[in-house]
Amino acid sequence: xxxxxxxxxxxxxxxxxxxxxxxxxxxxxxxxxxxxxxxxxxxxxxxxxxxxxxxxxxxxxxxxxxxxxxxxxxxxxxxxxxxxxxxxxxxxxxxxxxxxxxxxxxxxxxxxxxxxxxxxxxxxxxxxxxxxxxxxxxxxxxxxxxxxxxxxxxxxxxxxxxxxxxxxxxxxxxxxxxxxxxxxxxxxxxxxxxxxxxxxxxxxxxxxxxxxxxxxxxxxxxxxxxxxxxxxxxxxxxxxxxxxxxxxxxxxxxxxxxxxxxxxxxxxxxxxxxxxxxxxxxxxxxxxxxxxxxxxxxxxxxxxxxxxxxxxxxxxxxxxxxxxxxxxxxxxxxxxxxxxxxxxxxxxxxxxxxxxxxxxxxxxxxxxxxxxxxxxxxxxxxxxxxxxxxxxxxxxxxx
Amino acid sequence: xxxxxxxxxxxxxxxxxxxxxxxxxxxxxxxxxxxxxxxxxxxxxxxxxxxxxxxxxxxxxxxxxxxxxxxxxxxxxxxxxxxxxxxxxxxxxxxxxxxxxxxxxxxxxxxxxxxxxxxxxxxxxxxxxxxxxxxxxxxxxxxxxxxxxxxxxxxxxxxxxxxxxxxxxxxxxxxxxxxxxxxxxxxxxxxxxxxxxxxxxxxxxxxxxxxxxxxxxxxxxxxxxxxxxxxxxxxxxxxxxxxxxxxxxxxxxxxxxxxxxxx
Numbered sequence: 001x002x003x004x005x006x007x008x009x010x011x012x013x014x015x016x017x018x019x020x021x022x023x024x025x026x027x028x029x030x031x032x033x034x035x036x037x038x039x040x041x042x043x044x045x046x047x048x049x050x051x052x053x054x055x056x057x058x059x060x061x062x063x064x065x066x067x068x069x070x071x072x073x074x075x076x077x078x079x080x081x082x083x084x085x086x087x088x089x090x091x092x093x094x095x096x097x098x099x100x101x102x103x104x105x106x107x108x109x110x111x112x113x114x115x116x117x118x119x120x121x122x123x124x125x126x127x128x129x130x131x132x133x134x135x136x137x138x139x140x141x142x143x144x145x146x147x148x149x150x151x152x153x154x155x156x157x158x159x160x161x162x163x164x165x166x167x168x169x170x171x172x173x174x175x176x177x178x179x180x181x182x183x184x185x186x187x188x189x190x191x192x193x194x195x196x197x198x199x200x201x202x203x204x205x206x207x208x209x210x211x212x213x214x215x216x217x218x219x220x221x222x223x224x225x226x227x228x229x230x231x232x233x234x235x236x237x238x239x240x241x242x243x244x245x246x247x248x249x250x251x252x253x254x255x256x257x258x259x260x261x262x263x264x265x266x267x268x269x270x271x272x273x274x275x276x277x278x279x280x281x282x283x284x285x286x287x288x289x290x291x292x293x294x295x296x297x298x299x300x301x302x303x304x305x306x307x308x309x310x311x312x313x314x315x316x317x318x319x320x321x322x323x324x325x326x327x328x329x330x331x332x333x334x335x336x337x338x339x340x341x342x343x344x345x346x347x348x349x350x351x352x353x354x355x356x357x358x359x360x361x362x363x364x365x366x367x368x369x370x371x372x373x374x375x376x377x378x379x380x381x382x383x384x385x386x387x388x389x390x391x392x393x394x395x396x397x398x399x
Numbered sequence: 400x401x402x403x404x405x406x407x408x409x410x411x412x413x414x415x416x417x418x419x420x421x422x423x424x425x426x427x428x429x430x431x432x433x434x435x436x437x438x439x440x441x442x443x444x445x446x447x448x449x450x451x452x453x454x455x456x457x458x459x460x461x462x463x464x465x466x467x468x469x470x471x472x473x474x475x476x477x478x479x480x481x482x483x484x485x486x487x488x489x490x491x492x493x494x495x496x497x498x499x500x501x502x503x504x505x506x507x508x509x510x511x512x513x514x515x516x517x518x519x520x521x522x523x524x525x526x527x528x529x530x531x532x533x534x535x536x537x538x539x540x541x542x543x544x545x546x547x548x549x550x551x552x553x554x555x556x557x558x559x560x561x562x563x564x565x566x567x568x569x570x571x572x573x574x575x576x577x578x579x580x581x582x583x584x585x586x587x588x589x590x591x592x593x594x595x596x597x598x599x600x601x602x603x604x605x606x607x608x609x610x611x612x613x614x615x616x617x618x619x620x621x622x623x624x625x626x627x628x629x630x631x632x633x634x635x636x637x638x639x640x641x642x643x644x645x646x647x648x649x650x651x652x653x654x655x656x657x658x659x660x661x662x
Contacts, residue, residue: 303502
């Protein structure tokens with residue numbers, strides 16, 4: 001597998017300082033600069049090392065289960081009046097695309113001689129993926145998780161513990177994902193010598209947004225090859241949900257240089273468009289700095305970061321990856337939102353039409369697809385995760 | 400010469416306390432700062448709280464969350480500076496994070512705060528590189544002008560980074576004493592004197608050492624090799640524990656005299 005950039009667009013960003021146009025960069029305390037520089041150097045070395053690529057490819061095939069299928073969804077296609085394919089990241093080991101990045105960073109950490117991995121998690125998917133690769137590689141693993149999220153996702157807490165990880169509760173601020181990231185960054189500052197911070201999305205200071213994108217871009221490379229085999233042409237439209245933005249950039253990246261391929265990222269519209277009730281950063285947010293990067297942020301008039309809400313914990317975050325901010329400003333990718341109810345309807349619809357239960361995050365992408373009635377387009381939806389983890393949430397909402 | 404430079408040239412060793420603005424409320428903060436100056440502080444760092452303070456330990460986090468409940472905005476903090484400047488000659492410096500600064504507009508904040516009597520600003524998550532990038536883009540709305548910008552240095556910083564930090568800083572350089580967040584343990588890192596020697600190669604600026612200093616004894620030790628000692632967590636903890644007491648500002652002054660400022 002090659003992690004090299006290909007198209008002109010891709011080669012341009014980020015710049016050496018980690019900027020995507022005006023966005024991105026490194027907004028961190030000085031104590032984090034030297035670990036970030038060390039990580040940047042190690043990653044550049046690794047991505048140019050064929051041996052690293054081969055090891056990544058071997059584990060992707062034989063441990064994660066790649067390539068994941070590109071499945072035609074015949075009954076959904078009929079319902080929409082389009083030809084709809086699903087990129088089946090739900091079939092990855094641990095049930096979501098998160099493992100692609102967790103595996104890449106864990107291999108990198110081992111190469112750097114780090115013996116301990118820390119990570120943040122919201123819903124628990126990234127935490128489970130991280131705990132999984134740490135078990136595989138025999139590394140110590142500590143996961144930071146907000147106490148509110150631990151309450152909502154008790155089963156995933158237990159899963160991480162079963163995999164040998166320590167789950168550390170974070171009882172500050174909103175007690176959710178953003179606070180877990182704050183705490184993980186503090187841990188990293190204190191223990192940089194032996195610890196790698198395995199950040200789960202295309203967020204944070206450089207090199208994370210570019211590195212996580214590269215590890216996830218396997219999704220788009222496979223999808224391109226598969227759709228050409230199946231249909232003999234490129235898709236008209238790609239749809240993916242956008243929390244931090246790793247599954248969407250993973251699908252989109254390979255197609256950015258293809259002007260005929262339209263792309264839509266779907267944010268969480270939550271329960272209303274009042275600040276605090278949603279996670280649609282591009283509709284309700286403004287520019288700002290959170291967790292080391294300059295992007296769009298949901299915040300109040302005093303520059304204090306807002307709480308967010310979404311039925312899907314994986315989209316429940318007040319900022320968005322800086323590359324998405326650039327893709328939005330340039331118009332290359334369109335960003336819409338789907339609210340909680342639309343996502344739930346899409347969850348039920350896909351379960352019944354195709355026998356595939358999507359994660360509530362991915363359900364937002366399915367909801368967007370339903371808006372393209374009668375378009376006759378060739379559409380690829382990134383089914384970023386499976387819905388097993390959400391069964392309880394859905395049952396509670398039905399009651 | 401800026402006020403900060405003047406303070407350092409008149410005082411070979413400076414005592415620099417940190418307080419969280421609005422903790423427990425802004426009225427108390429004003430009186431606490433007056434007491435701290437009266438007790439012998441040369442410069443006071445006034446923290447503008449932020450919802451996601453990644454460089455702060457639990458004590459300053461808690462003080463920030465308490466302060467945020469008041470819903471104060473940048474104009475309130477600038478007004479605090481104006482009122483203090485009418486009463487004191489000590490150096491007054493904001494310490495905060497990029498997002499509240501960005502939200503208000505860095506250029507506007509600098510102009511209004513300097514006019515009110517603020518001397519400098521420390522933005523914990525702004526590096527010299529990002530600062531220079533904003534400057535090169537040339538948009539005055541995004542540039543801090545009229546204030547000394549104090550950048551952070553760390554024992555883990557490379558020589559190259561220490562050079563950048565020294566060149567970009569005004570007033571003084573703020574050396575964080577340990578790898579870690581504010582307020583974790585009271586010993587002063589052994590690499591600090593070595594880092595100061597490295598810094599002196601690139602700059603004549605005074606050097607303040609902060610993070611993890613909790614007693615007059617620590618302050619005296621820091622003064623042996625640095626120009627200023629910054630006390631944050633120990634003081635904020637005291638304020639928090641006594642926040643319901645009737646004469647909080649007076650008690651803070653007494654605490655500083657008895658436990659923090661070397662006799």
